[in-house]
Amino acid sequence: MKKGFMLSLVLAMITTIFAGCAKSNEAGSGGSGNATSSASTSTQSETKSSEKPQKVRVSLWDRSNSPDGTKITDSIIVKWLQEKALKDENLEVEYVTLPRSQETDKLNVWMASGGAPDIVITYNAGLVYQYAEQGGIWELDDLLDQYGPDIKKLVQPALDVAGTYKGVRYAIPALRMNQSGGPSMKIRQDWLDKLGMQAPTTLDELYTVLKAFKEKDPGGVGKENVVPWALPTINQSAKAFFFGPMWGAGVNSGPGLVDLYMPQGNLVDGQFHSAIDTPEGKEFFAFMNKLYKEGLISKEFVTDVNSQKFTQQMTTGQAGFVDSNEDPYIMTTNTRKSVPEAKWVTVMPFKRKDGTQYMDKTGAQGLLNMIPKSTKNPEAAVRYLNFLAKNISVVQSGFEDVHYKVDDGLRIPIDPDKNAKEIGWYLSDLNLLTQGYMGSPTKEQLLKLDPDPEYAELMAPFYEQFQKYGGSGPGIDSPRPVAQEKSVNLTKYAYEALSKAVIASDFEKEWTKTLDGWIKLGGREYDQEITEKLAEIRNR
Template sequence: MQVKFHKTINVVIAVLATTAIALAGCSSSQNSPSNSTATESSTGASTIPKGPPIVLTVELFDRSNAPAGAPPITDNFMTQYVQKNFGDPNNITVKFVTIPRSEEVKKLNVLMASGTAPDLVFTYDKPTVQSYVQSGGIADLGPAIDKYGPQLKKVLAPTLKDGVFNGKQYTIPALRVIQSQTTTIIRKDWLDKLNMPLPTTTDEWYQTLKAFKEKDPGNTGGKVIPFTLIDMFHIKPLTNSFWDWSKITEEDLFADPDGWTLPGNKEAFKFLNKLYNEGLLDKDFPLAADFSQAFNKQVVNGLAGSASPNTNDPIYSGYYANLKKNIPEAVLATIDPFKASNGKYPKPMYSPSGVYLMVPAASKNVEAAIKYLNWMAEPKSLIALQFGQEGVSYKIGDDGIPFALTTPEANQILFNNQDYAMIVNGKYVSTDTPEKNMAANATDPQFKDFTISSIKTGARDGYTGPRVDIPIQAEIKYSQILNDKIKQMLAKIITAKSNEVDSIYDQQLKEWKDSGGEAIMKERRQAYQQFYKK
């Protein structure tokens, strides 16, 4: 079975079109939440249940991104809104438990093993989910969803099936509003200074990077970084264009989604090695503890000429606005120059499912957790948890779409907001056109056109991997080891001497296979063949 490439606009809006009805009418100002307006219980109860309150503990990522003077992430507008509008009417005390984002899998594993995990936990890591399913560590949520989750079912209709393992609803996958992952950006104002057009081919892009280095149009004093490399995930538009897609099947892609063994991948890394040895990449990128943080600093400080960030990710939200604060004349544009031999511009896409929500088997509060998520799925609740307080952190635009403000007051509310509205990844609002749905995901209303272009470009010739819900034992065993190994591979291959890159790639590939890569590929092929009865 060959890999299926999606039509750009269809993939970007497929989930949005399916679910827009669920939030119909929620974007009008009269339906906007305020901090002083309580709501009726999501179960329809108009009276507060009797007896001692249930204490519902909920995981919350600590992203270490709080602006100066911000209230704690466990006691702020969002948490107070949850308590006032969900907790109090249901006689439930909602307590948020923080876990460092950078160590979330390790910390969660410790809490799960000790039986001290919060009642509602989540992770993006599917091998971790599979491990919990196999060990009996998480509860079957199906009966509680049937009883207490009608609105949750409505909003998450496209994704709930992806949380079924062995016939049971062990997880609730969040709805990923925007499926495009990565786009490529460039400093258009630098191009204008050099009288150069937007690059439309890989070679034109390469020549542009050389011009950035040689002529330093940003007047960086020789500190220019023509292309800032983020990580393995974010170089896919470039590396995938080197693959020989005529020789790659869907099974191949499922077996090796990163592509280390796929035809053409070595050539992609030899090209990256060439960029590095010619001074077109950050010479110190292997030293960064977090490549993505290095990217943010380099773009915001006006040193980067080109990069491939997420199309719209809270980690990077505001980088354009911050760049403009530092360099008002700066202009970013999206480009899509990386064309494969099959004439397409292949990029991996997210599945419609985002983060996996779970309730530990040891929890006594399965029903309370589902009631909470069902309340969250109500239009009014979602707007509040995504945008905060009207007039302070967001406004309703003339088009009826809420948009986040970028004032200091707004930043005090919104810096961690994506983790409170955990049933969706990305801004989720009801609109009447796909473009408005995309516009709602703009990090700043003045950059709506840029955001929409980023999302569309990131979806051009996108593909998603096949759905195979058979747990991969080797992946559960080796995934963390290989995650660490891949960062080492990037550094060693890209920074190798030009005459050694071939041998170092082969050596690193062998080490990757020996560290569990080979076992994972073999088992993934077997799972694919079993799932599709091949």
């Protein structure tokens, strides 16, 4: 198995073992648990067994990714969960699958027909707001308090930030265990070393470094081939973005055009302004226009719509700086196939004019669990999720001593290849309550995961940046009619107009056209709606 792939599997299977977690709850070995249950527990079990089981239908995504054709509903973990839920909770669990690619369409059909499973899932908060507004899903505050104590213990950080509509809970969000993920800046350390330079800490320093890359060709690829900053077209198929540099210019995160791969805008005196309509946004794109004219970003910037040129520049060692989702270890591994001495390292967030440093980290919330009003026993649905919380290790990592062993608080896969084939392709879809399995690994944990000290050297700063500087912009928990009407056209326009501004011969003239077009398409009405929604939240 290739090393990078193995490490990704290892990281996907490990988690910190929580202190005080009972062995019976871990269910790690697939055994019967604690044999010395109290008399009250025995009485409770006898009472449950004498009652007719409550049936719970749970929706799961079918990604059609089984390596051997096994259906997710026939998997070993599903069968274990069904048997365990019936024995311990008197719940008869049926799993109902829907194709991942048809999530929204299928869910809308289910909800309209009244035939939805008792637990339905989505990543789309807008659907939660829509169904809540229509009265199509259960309010969950009281149900969660009564039947979900283990849910609350497990996912409280996610509950704090997601799943409510106008202050009332309508969804139970999964918790992202590791929030150290997302776009970040990386640079070729081997190029810096040859030039005797340090990684940039501001946009001005970035310009100086990029200029040196171009003029001195530290990679020896030929001055005409050097790509100081590799950057594809601004669109959803892109593999690189504007986040880090634009945060450095003073543009912040917020509930703006989420389809744009860049910071969304600034809140000034209570008024939200999308990035395209801010002084900081204009200043940043003037900077990008300067870089383009001087050959410091990819000359194929506008036409590289599928990131093909970008990928080539990375893998052949022509590129010196990027802002992307890939981590520095994977990038180093890929580039070393062509350039053995290549070394990509993390660039910490740039200092802004006020001295602050900021970057986004992945939100605490993930998947959203809803209970349709067609569900006759919503308490049973919450009880199932609470059962899942009590047995969370199984849907995170499989069975202890079968799929993993515990080493110094880490779950280390026994056989990653076997796990990938047997459980890895579906565990994340059964796990409705957590995404990821541990927080950001420490340097000591990274060394345990891979004896190669360079792995920890490259990855420790990558995780550190999210912990030290990561944050998230304000959220909105209600429908946005103006956004629903205008965001598609505004996003498409922004892609095209901002690209033209970057390559314009007369930036000031082009920027005037860019802002005028934004305003005519309803950009300021879009921003005003965000302003009003944020005010509603503050005034509750």
